[in-house]
Amino acid sequence: MYLLETIPAVNIPREHPQILSYFSNEPVSRGTLILIPLRNKPTPAIVLSQTDISSQKTQLKKSSFTLKKINKIISLEPIFSEKEFIFLKWFADYYFLPLGLALKTILPTKLLKAKGPLKTGLRITNYELRNLESNSSLYFSDDRIDFYIQKIKENLKNNKQSLILFPEQINALSFFNQVNLIFEPNQISFLSGNLAPKKYLDEWLKIASNDTKIIIGARSAIFSKFSDLGLIIIDEEQDQSFKSWNMRPYYNSRECAIKLGEIFGAETILASSTPSIETYHKTKSRIHPPAGGQESKKSNYRSSTSIVASAPPYVIPEKSGIQTQHQIIDMRDEVRKGNEIISEDLAAELEKISQNSRQAILFINRRGSATFIFCRECGFSLHCKNCDVPIVFHKEIKGEKQLLCHHCGHREKSPDICPKCGGHKIRYSGIASQKAEEKIKELFPDLKIKRLDSETVLSTQDIQKAISDFKEKRVDIILGTQIILNKDFPKADIVAVLSIDTILNLPEFRTDERIYQIINQLKKYRGNGGTFLLQTFKPESEIFPIALNSNFAKLYEREIEARKLFNYPPFFRLIKLTHRNSNPQLAFKESHKIAEKINVLSGNSENFKIIGPAAGFIPRIKNQYVYNIIIKSNLGIKDRNNILNIIPTKDWTIDIDPISLI
Numbered sequence: 001m002y003l004l005e006t007i008p009a010v011n012i013p014r015e016h017p018q019i020l021s022y023f024s025n026e027p028v029s030r031g032t033l034i035l036i037p038l039r040n041k042p043t044p045a046i047v048l049s050q051t052d053i054s055s056q057k058t059q060l061k062k063s064s065f066t067l068k069k070i071n072k073i074i075s076l077e078p079i080f081s082e083k084e085f086i087f088l089k090w091f092a093d094y095y096f097l098p099l100g101l102a103l104k105t106i107l108p109t110k111l112l113k114a115k116g117p118l119k120t121g122l123r124i125t126n127y128e129l130r131n132l133e134s135n136s137s138l139y140f141s142d143d144r145i146d147f148y149i150q151k152i153k154e155n156l157k158n159n160k161q162s163l164i165l166f167p168e169q170i171n172a173l174s175f176f177n178q179v180n181l182i183f184e185p186n187q188i189s190f191l192s193g194n195l196a197p198k199k200y201l202d203e204w205l206k207i208a209s210n211d212t213k214i215i216i217g218a219r220s221a222i223f224s225k226f227s228d229l230g231l232i233i234i235d236e237e238q239d240q241s242f243k244s245w246n247m248r249p250y251y252n253s254r255e256c257a258i259k260l261g262e263i264f265g266a267e268t269i270l271a272s273s274t275p276s277i278e279t280y281h282k283t284k285s286r287i288h289p290p291a292g293g294q295e296s297k298k299s300n301y302r303s304s305t306s307i308v309a310s311a312p313p314y315v316i317p318e319k320s321g322i323q324t325q326h327q328i329i330d331m332r333d334e335v336r337k338g339n340e341i342i343s344e345d346l347a348a349e350l351e352k353i354s355q356n357s358r359q360a361i362l363f364i365n366r367r368g369s370a371t372f373i374f375c376r377e378c379g380f381s382l383h384c385k386n387c388d389v390p391i392v393f394h395k396e397i398k399g400e401k402q403l404l405c406h407h408c409g410h411r412e413k414s415p416d417i418c419p420k421c422g423g424h425k426i427r428y429s430g431i432a433s434q435k436a437e438e439k440i441k442e443l444f445p446d447l448k449i450k451r452l453d454s455e456t457v458l459s460t461q462d463i464q465k466a467i468s469d470f471k472e473k474r475v476d477i478i479l480g481t482q483i484i485l486n487k488d489f490p491k492a493d494i495v496a497v498l499s500i501d502t503i504l505n506l507p508e509f510r511t512d513e514r515i516y517q518i519i520n521q522l523k524k525y526r527g528n529g530g531t532f533l534l535q536t537f538k539p540e541s542e543i544f545p546i547a548l549n550s551n552f553a554k555l556y557e558r559e560i561e562a563r564k565l566f567n568y569p570p571f572f573r574l575i576k577l578t579h580r581n582s583n584p585q586l587a588f589k590e591s592h593k594i595a596e597k598i599n600v601l602s603g604n605s606e607n608f609k610i611i612g613p614a615a616g617f618i619p620r621i622k623n624q625y626v627y628n629i630i631i632k633s634n635l636g637i638k639d640r641n642n643i644l645n646i647i648p649t650k651d652w653t654i655d656i657d658p659i660s661l662i
C-alpha cells in the first residue's frame, strides 16, 4: 500500500492545505496525473511523492486508513518533470497563489478533464539541476525578425527548442507564417489559449515529446510543456499585453519566461525598440545591436563592443534618408479658432491625401475616447448607477441614444432633459474615435476611412483585413486606438496623434514611459519624407520632444532618477492590494485595519513600504467600494509572503507587479 502526497489542480483558498494525502494500492510515480476524491468529486491532481507503507508499523497503517483512496490513475506516465515542479513552486510563491490554482493555470484544460487512462507517450528525463542563473540580454532594435530567425537556426543546430513570445496573437501569427516558409512546418508549434482544447493538448504533447523545436505564441505559450528549451525570445518585452491584469492569476509572461530561461539554462533575449526602464536597467551591460554581416549594413548601429562600452543609454539614430519632420500642435489655439478634433495643420495634410493619393494613420487614445453626457446649462454629468464613472454614449438604435457603462455593462436610454435642472441642452462631449471619424468624414467626404477600436475590432481577422485594405489602398485613412500599435501596417505619408493627453493626466508612474512607447511605435508607421503631427493641450510637456526625437537616453536618465528617489521599480517591487465592499464604512474600516496589521508585521522596515489605503481612482465599481493599498517591497519572496499571509482571501485581491496603481 502506498501513501501519496498530491497537489489538486483546483483553486483551493490559500488558508486551506494545498497538499493532500491519499492512499493507493499500486505505486504511482511522482509527476503522475491522477483523480482524487475531493469534496466527493473526482478531481485531477499531480502526485508529489509516494511512500510504500506495506511493511510499516500498524500504527501508521491505521492512521492511513482514515485517508481516502485515489479514484484513478490518469496518465500512464509521469507528466510533470522536476523542472516543472520548480517552475510551479516559483509561480505560486512569486505571484502569491494557492498551489492548486497555479497548477490549474499551467496544465491544459483538456488534460484536466481526462476521465480515463491517457497514454501520453511522454518520457520524463530528469536533467541534472544546476544552480539557477539568468542568461538574459536586451536586443534593442527596430528590425528584429531576421535576428530571431538567425538565433533560431543556431539553436536548432544544438537540437534545442526555441520559444518566441509575442504580446498579441496577431503578432505571433504573422511570425508563425514567416517561419513556416523557412523551417520544416512539422517542427513548428503555434500555441494560443484560443486554440480548441483538443488541438491545444495535441500541440502541448508535440512540444513535450520534443517533436516541435520552434514554439510561437502569445501570453499563455509559457505554459507549454518544454522538453529541452535552449532559447527564449520575448518580442516587445515592455508590452502590457504580457500581463494578465484583468483575470486571476495576475501573472506576467515576461517574468515567467525569464524564470523558465533560468530553469532550463536557456539564452533569454528581451527584444524591443522601446524597452521598459526596468529591462534596460537590468540588462544595461548586455545590450546587443544586430549581429554583423548584412544586418549591420542595412542599419547604422554602432558595433557590439562600442554599444556595450557606451552603456549607459544611447540614442537610436534616425535612419539615414528619413527627414525628421514632426510638429507639436497646441490645441488650445485650435479651439480658439473653432477647430475641435482636427487642427488646421492636420486638415491641410489630409487635404493633400485626396489630391495625391496619399495615406494617413491617425491615433486617438483609448482612455477618454468615450463620449460623456452632460448638461450645458447646469454642468451635471450623467453617471452609472452602479459605478462612480460617467456613463458614455454607446450607439443610436432607431433614433434612440443608448448609454453604456464600460465597467459594469449597465445600459440605459439617454435622457431628453437634464435629470438635475430639467434643462433641454443635453450635450455629448469628449473626443471619441467615433466622433473623430464623423468629423473627418464631414471635412473630407471623398476619403475612405477605417476606424479601429474595441467596437469595430472584434477579432484578429478584423485587424488583418484593415491592414490588407490599407496596403492595397482601398482605405485612405486608418483611425485607431491602442489597437493599431505594433501591427504590420505599411508606412503612411501622414501619421498623427489626435489626442494622447488623457494618459498624461493619469497619476501613474509609468506615464512618460507609456507616451514614449506609443509615440515611437507610431513613428515607425511614418514613411520616408512623411509628416508626424502631435496634437495636445499640453505642448509644454517635457516628454514630447524626448519621445519625438526617440531620445531613449534622456528618457532613461529622467526615469531612473525619479524611480530611485520614489522607490519604484526596478529598485522596488510593487504589490497592489485591493479591497472591495458594498458598504462604504466597512470598506474604509477593513482596508485601514489591514494596512495597520501589515504595518505592525513589517515593523516599519526600510524594505517594505506601505502607501494607503486610498479610495480607488474609480471609487465604486459594480456597487462595490474600492480601496487600494500599495506596497513597495525589497524583501525576499518568503519574507514578503509571510506578511501577505495576513490578508484575508475574501473581498481582497493581491496583484504582484501591477501595471496600474490607481
Ligand SMILES: [Zn+2]
Pocket: 375, 376, 377, 378, 379, 380, 418, 419, 420, 421, 422, 423
Ligand atoms: Zn442640467
Ligand SMILES: [Zn+2]
Pocket: 384, 385, 386, 387, 405, 406, 407, 408, 409, 410, 622
Ligand atoms: Zn457601471
